Amino acid sequence: MKWALPLICAFPACAEPVFVDDAAGLAMPHIYQGGWEHFVGGGVAVFDCNADGRPDLFAAGGAAPAGLFVNASDPGGALRFRAGTTAPITGVTGAYPLDIDSDGVLDLAVLRVGPNLLLRGLGDCRFEDATAQWGLVARDAWTTSFTATWEPGRDLPTLFFGNYVDRSNPEGPFEACDRNDLYRPDGRKYGELETVSPGYCALSALISDWRRSGVPELRISNDRHYYVRGGYEQMFHLHPLQERADWPHVSLWGMGIASRDLTGDGLPEVMLTSMGDQLLQINRGDHYENAPYTLGTYAQRPFIGDDGRPSTGWHAEFGDVDNDGGSDLFIAKGNVDQMPSNAMHDPNNLLMQGADGRFQEVAQSAGIATTARSRGASLVDLNADGRLDLVVINRRAPMELWRNATPQTGNWTEIEPELPGSNRRAVGAWVEIRTPLASFAQEVTVGGGHAGGKAVALHFGLGAAQTADMRVIWPGGEAGAWQPIAINTITRVTPDP
Numbered sequence: 134m135k136w137a138l139p140l141i142c143a144f145p146a147c148a149e150p151v152f153v154d155d156a157a158g159l160a161m162p163h164i165y166q167g168g169w170e171h172f173v174g175g176g177v178a179v180f181d182c183n184a185d186g187r188p189d190l191f192a193a194g195g196a197a198p199a200g201l202f203v204n205a206s207d208p209g210g211a212l213r214f215r216a217g218t219t220a221p222i223t224g225v226t227g228a229y230p231l232d233i234d235s236d237g238v239l240d241l242a243v244l245r246v247g248p249n250l251l252l253r254g255l256g257d258c259r260f261e262d263a264t265a266q267w268g269l270v271a272r273d274a275w276t277t278s279f280t281a282t283w284e285p286g287r288d289l290p291t292l293f294f295g296n297y298v299d300r301s302n303p304e305g306p307f308e309a310c311d312r313n314d315l316y317r318p319d320g321r322k323y324g325e326l327e328t329v330s331p332g333y334c335a336l337s338a339l340i341s342d343w344r345r346s347g348v349p350e351l352r353i354s355n356d357r358h359y360y361v362r363g364g365y366e367q368m369f370h371l372h373p374l375q376e377r378a379d380w381p382h383v384s385l386w387g388m389g390i391a392s393r394d395l396t397g398d399g400l401p402e403v404m405l406t407s408m409g410d411q412l413l414q415i416n417r418g419d420h421y422e423n424a425p426y427t428l429g430t431y432a433q434r435p436f437i438g439d440d441g442r443p444s445t446g447w448h449a450e451f452g453d454v455d456n457d458g459g460s461d462l463f464i465a466k467g468n469v470d471q472m473p474s475n476a477m478h479d480p481n482n483l484l485m486q487g488a489d490g491r492f493q494e495v496a497q498s499a500g501i502a503t504t505a506r507s508r509g510a511s512l513v514d515l516n517a518d519g520r521l522d523l524v525v526i527n528r529r530a531p532m533e534l535w536r537n538a539t540p541q542t543g544n545w546t547e548i549e550p551e552l553p554g555s556n557r558r559a560v561g562a563w564v565e566i567r568t569p570l571a572s573f574a575q576e577v578t579v580g581g582g583h584a585g586g587k588a589v590a591l592h593f594g595l596g597a598a599q600t601a602d603m604r605v606i607w608p609g610g611e612a613g614a615w616q617p618i619a620i621n622t623i624t625r626v627t628p629d630p
Contacts, residue, residue, distance in 0.1 A: 147543070150454050150485065150499040152523060153211075159202060160216035163532040165508060167196030170246045172469050173277050173297060173336060173388075174226025175358070175508030175526045177204035177447070180239045182217075182258040188513055188589050189258060190214065191228050191241060192526055198301025199225040199243070200532075203258050206516040212536050216257045222250070223509030225507060227584025229279045233267065233289060234321075235557040239588055242292065244276040249294055268322030275300055280338040280580025282349050283556035283608060284371070289318035290560070290579070291371070295335030295353060297341040310334040310364070313353070316376065327374055333357075333364035337390040337406075339581040340371070342561065344418060345400055347610045349561060350377070354405055368404070381420075385412060389583035392576075393451035393460050395486075399565070399574045404462065406446030406583070408475055409433055411464055411482075429492035432464055432482045436494050437502060440476040446468060451523045452512035453594030456543035458571055459486035460594075465525055465583070467506030478504040481525065505530035509585040514592065519545045519621055521592060526585070544598060547590035548622040550577060550605050561608035564591050564626075567615075568598035577597055590623050 165175035166272035187204035194200060201217030223247040233240045238254040240263070248271040253263035264271060267289070278295030313329040333355035342349045351369040365382035367377065386408035392401040400416040402424075404456040410434045413424035424430055434444055449466040455461070464482040468475055480502040484492035496502040505527040515522040520537035525535065546566065550559035559577050566573040575591045595601055598620070605613045605626055618624045 148455065148540050150483065150537070150539045152500045153538045154500070154613045155212035155536045156478075156531065156533070156534045158211055158213040159208075159532065159534055160214055160260050161200070162203075163192050163194070164197065164530060165193055165195045165526050169470075170275060170300075171195035171226065171528065173508075174244070174584045175528055176227030176244070176507045176583055177511055178228040178230045178241060178585050179511045179513050179589060180230035180585035181522070181589070182239060182254060183256065186517065188515055188587070189217070189526060191225050191230075192532060193225045193509065194223065194226065195528075195620055196223060198223055199228070201258065204515060208516060210516055212515050212522060212534055214534075219260060219439055227275055227279070228276075229281070229579055229586045231281055231290060231560070231579045232557045232588075235288075235555045237557055242281070244279055244294070244584060246275050248273055249276050260315050267433060268319075268324070270318060270323075270326065270499045272326075274314070277584060278335045278353070278580075280340045280351065280578075281560070282340040282371075283310065283560055283581070284317070285609065288321050288555050289323065290556070291318070292316045292323070293329065293338055293340065293351060293580075295338045297334050297336070297356070298331060310355075329374065333367070336388050337393060337581060337583055339388040339390045339575060339578060341392055341401060341578055342563070343401060343416065345401075345563075352390065352403070354390050356388065357386045358385050358610065361500055369386070385410070388445070388447045389449045390581045391449040391451055391462070392578070392581065394574045395451075395460055397405060397572060401576065404430070404449045404451070406449045406464060409443040411444075411446045411449070412623055422468040423489075427491065429494070430462065430484060432484065432494070435476045435479050436482070437480055438478050438504075438569040440478055442474065442476040444479050445472075445475050447508050448510040448585070450512050450582060452592065453545070454483070454485065454512070454521055454537065455539050455594065456519065456545045456594035458543065458594050458598070461485045462492060463510060463512055463523065465507035465510045467508065467528065470506075480504050481507050501533075501535055503533060509583050511582075511585065511587050513587055513589055514547075538609050543594055543596040544620045545592065545594050546601055546603075546618055546620050548603060548605075549590035549593050549623060549625045550607070551625055551627050552607070553627070554629035556608060558588060559605070559608060563606040564603060565606065566593050566601055566603050567599045568595055570596065570598050596619060
């Protein structure tokens, strides 16, 4: 298999990653709690809810109330969060930030065991329940995944809620996967629910322009544990809503999705977490190829301890931890509960991409190889120093907060596209970066991961590069002009006049 890697770190920047435990900086401990309905879920939404330039956190609580943590970190300093004020919401499995009404203030799609909620952001980290006002008629379901996009000519985004077991089915939980729900807007409100079926217990979903054709498609990762027969990973056209007939059926215990162009060809690869192998698929445009085992991404068993049973992967996320120009990979791990077929003490993975394109496990030396039952997570710069920090949500164990203190990291840039009118945060846009040494591409998406996502500027590590140009391919396909950008800072971009 040919593997082209845009790795551009050529100076002492490529130091071993180092993370510092800053959990003491949380205003209060936070634990994702609950019984069997919270074996899955446990996500975190990362977004700036008070426009101070620092990402804040909304963490699922399961049977306990969800937690809002407002960022009070000093630039480059220790991570500190004060408690935010929200109405207590229980039954929360996860949440995703997006600007539903395009007013410039981020809102939240809150996933629940029970009716889902749409919370309108009011600024200053205040929210109101706008579910009914926006016309969303939410079912009493067990929702565990979410993704969204703006379709042409729409004022509001199209929303997909992926559901797990149908709790009302007396034959459940086996053979009782629920159907999934798609809502398209009708003007400034949501219309009738469209059913996405068959449902195979969706644990992650992502709408993306996978083929760079200008046509986004819906990919769903499903928990094969409840399939018993016939289930597989799914891909749907949005117009008309129908399953792709040419989609190869791959069956795994799907838990999470992550995407990123790893080969430098502009096409997004996809990472699928699972019970057992963590499957990376290389995007060839008209098909996907499973990554070779030697690439180092399968992470199928614990890398420390003497438990040789298979791992259980949940949230996966790409990010350039050392800013060397190569995307690295974090995977949250943890037993479902007491499942004897899988490892009980299952350390989280931090897989660093090397100069040859292969990934090497460094979580233990980096200090983050914890073995709680991890679920959701996020790699995001929380203290404005250009280094990606880490937050991890655990089931029946405290939330983790890790500050990236890696020395001698490379240069970086962050790009935040913005549109006038609807789709303010330019969901569906592609940002392309080129330097004298390499090129990169990332898409603005809502979804993926496990039960949580982020709405922040796109982060690019640049390694030794001192200059960079960028352009945005806007939703609809119009390409902006290439323009120079400043490094080691955030650049906000609007369409050319």
